[in-house]
Amino acid sequence: MAYDDQNIFARILRGELPAIKVYEDDHVLAFMDIMPQADGHTLVIPKTPAETLLDLPADAAAYTIQIVQKVAQAIEKALDAKGIVLMQLSGTAAGQTVPHVHFHLIPSSIHELGRHAAQMGNQEKIAGFAEKIKAAL
Ligand code: 5GP
Numbered sequence: 001m002a003y004d005d006q007n008i009f010a011r012i013l014r015g016e017l018p019a020i021k022v023y024e025d026d027h028v029l030a031f032m033d034i035m036p037q038a039d040g041h042t043l044v045i046p047k048t049p050a051e052t053l054l055d056l057p058a059d060a061a062a063y064t065i066q067i068v069q070k071v072a073q074a075i076e077k078a079l080d081a082k083g084i085v086l087m088q089l090s091g092t093a094a095g096q097t098v099p100h101v102h103f104h105l106i107p108s109s110i111h112e113l114g115r116h117a118a119q120m121g122n123q124e125k126i127a128g129f130a131e132k133i134k135a136a137l
Pocket of ligand 1: 008019020031032033034035036088089095096097098099116117118
């Protein structure tokens with residue numbers, strides 16, 4: 001399917017919508033999930049326009065996973081996370097709701113995850129976690 005450049009993450013990348021960012025470089029952006037499944041739930045997205053992991057060019061995938069690891073290490077340090085769930089949904093059939101490829105980093109256990117994209121988080125609290133993660137990067 002053709003990439004929809006009006007999706008929420010494409011608009012965040014263009015600066016048309018706000019996001020609580022923790023990391024950005026020329027190729028990747030990491031920001032806090034607005035409906036976290038656990039405290040510190042962070043999203044890492046390549047700037048390459050691709051809908052799913054299956055569409056993402058291999059070099060962009062390889063670089064993005066390095067930043068996923070870097071942000072995961074910062075989350076572990078900043079929030080004293082004992083474990084981090086790395087989740088990637090490709091396709092609406094898998095439950096993907098935003099059609100721009102992204103990696104979820106959720107400091108939690110697979111057995112304790114909150115519901116997916118179900119409830120708006122407290123933005124002040126989320127911003128507090130973001131500050132800690134940024135400081136650890
Ligand atoms: P998906 O279901 O596509 O794997 O995940 C999309 C994620 O994006 C969900 O966890 C959802 O909470 C989050 N999300 C949806 N809209 C926004 C938004 O406008 N800003 C941010 N920061 N996260 C969003």
